[in-house]
Amino acid sequence: MIWEKTQERLKDALSSSVYNLWIEPLECLEVRDDAILLKSPDRYFSAYINQHYLSSIEEMVEQTGEMKRRVLLFEGESKPVTVGAAKGQLRLPNIPENNSTLRTLHPRYTFDQYMVGESNILAESACRSMSMLDDSIGPCLYINSDTGLGKSHLTHAVAHKVFAESPMTRLRYVTAQQFASEMVRNIQSRTMDAFKSKYHDQCDMLMVEDIHTLKGKKKTQEELNELLDALIKTGKQVIVTSNRAPRELDGIDEEFRSRMSSGLITSIKAPDISTRQRIVINKASQHNLALDSDYSEFLAQHIRGDVRQVESAIVAIRAKSRLTDGYIDIDMIREVVADVVGVGKAMTVEMISELIAKQFQVSMKELQSKSRKKRFTFPRQVAMYLCRKHTEDSLADIGRAFNRDHSTVLHSIKKVTNLAVRDTSVNAQVELLSGKIKSL
Structure with missing residues (x-):
């Protein structure tokens, strides 16, 4: 009864979208004299509630039951045990009280959930x-x-x-x-x-x-x-x-x-695009969100720095998809990216070179290497050509990005231009890549 009344108060206090998304899925399992135990869909859900809505819920519980009760969130069938008076922090088995001093540990910050790449x-x-x-x-x-x-x-x-x-x-x-x-x-x-x-x-x-x-x-x-x-x-x-x-x-x-x-x-360092895409896919999986590969690639291309921004984008997509019965399209993805990282960001040499590296299935290190193997030189030349076409960077700036001087960049531009004129398949390939860059 206390939880039902609390829900009614929260429904009045919060917007309908927030209530439907974050409060309605909570299930009351037990009401104690000192606490009310709620079951949430998953660990992330609990972490988000703890960060954003726990104080509001506890306030409404107190108003409803006329006594102060803690709100404890957990997933699965086992009930949480708290450490001393520290709200929400799990007591680890066999650890003597006051033996360790630690910040509350995020349940998903484990080695298994850490995406490893060249950068880390x-x-x-x-x-x-x-x-x-x-x-x-x-x-x-x-x-x-x-x-x-x-x-x-x-x-x-x-x-x-x-x-x-x-x-x-x-x-x-x-x-x-x-x-x-x-x-x-x-x-x-x-x-x-x-x-x-x-x-x-x-x-x-x-x-x-x-x-x-x-x-x-x-x-x-x-x-x-x-x-x-x-x-x-x-x-x-x-x-x-x-x-x-x-x-x-x-x-x-x-x-x-x-x-x-x-x-x-x-x-x-900041993760490369392949690691960023794995991060996007992993975060989406944690939130039970199915994303097409094109969408995960788009997110990886545009959310490039703070990995927390990926989490924020996934949360937003999940919330928006619930309001559209699970339907997700590119317009929704673009809108979320604009909210997270802003709009009108200028194209960069790094963005283009990462795209080219992925399309030709070579690494950024190989693209920037001194190797003269055709497998690396042609993608490198195409990348330089497209960087010159789609950015305001000078020949020297583009050269530095590939560990080359400006004369090498100029040679690459002429080489790709001539190939595109003589070979229709090269021209089609360059145009296709140029179109992908414009859609970034």
Whole structure:
């Protein structure tokens, strides 16, 4: 009865599309004195509700039942168990309470769900080694990348695997800001001895995210540098993430920078188009969304940076398709892409070269290589020709993208132009590719 009344209140408070999409699928399994247990379709659904609508649901539950109850979401037949008072965080089996400090782990941020490509294979391999408590890559792993390329996915994956296979490991997983705030609180309360003991003596693995946010915080850097030194000397493992390489960090003490560089330093680059398409297909599968290959390719072509934007696009497509009885067309895909990344983005050499590489079934490395094999030279020449035709880049700019000088680009343009005039099949191929570029 409480859930039915809560649903009525939510129906009035939310738009009909939001209610139908996110509230109606929830099923009430049990009402307790302190909590109401709801079943959701899948883990992603639960994560999205937790992030966007949980507070509203709990507020309506309280208004309906005249007492405060927590709302717990889960999937399948087993009920969730919470860690202490931390809302929604799962207690891992056989882990003593307060043994580890960690951010709430995303259920799908595992190694199995991580799409590996040339851009991230070293970082993924290193994290797998660290998760198995293997010290072959050194005591400290430093990962840097732009936002949304998978740093947090990998650190969550390490935590998942460590707790699954070595549940007694004392893992401290915090952001740099959380570490700084905790240190300040302990200084103010004069409990720094307990703070130091927690991290120095009761820690087997330390993970600190976003180390670049400590710019100018000299005291925190000194404390963390001392901690890293103590852990490394006692054979413990450390993973640090940042948005740039150690040498590029501004406002970071040189000794601290050196300490973080004592092991493997690896970066994650933006994924190539084939990896992006696999990411799109994987995200769609997670949301039970069937996408034609043309649509997944279109999304991969246009959503090129932050992988979270792929998730946002898939969610939007799924929501829109529910309103059209599952029907999806290219106009819907274009509309979603425009909402996610904007419209009117200029064509780039990278976009064209990636398309050509895929059409000729060669890699970007092969396209940019010094090889003179016809299998690589003809696609390379076509790519240069089309880059000149569809972008505003200079011959020198196009040449740099292919590790060539401007004279090579000019030669390629003349070569393809002459071939297209003499050979109708080449002309048809070039026109077909040009049409694909215009539809990007």
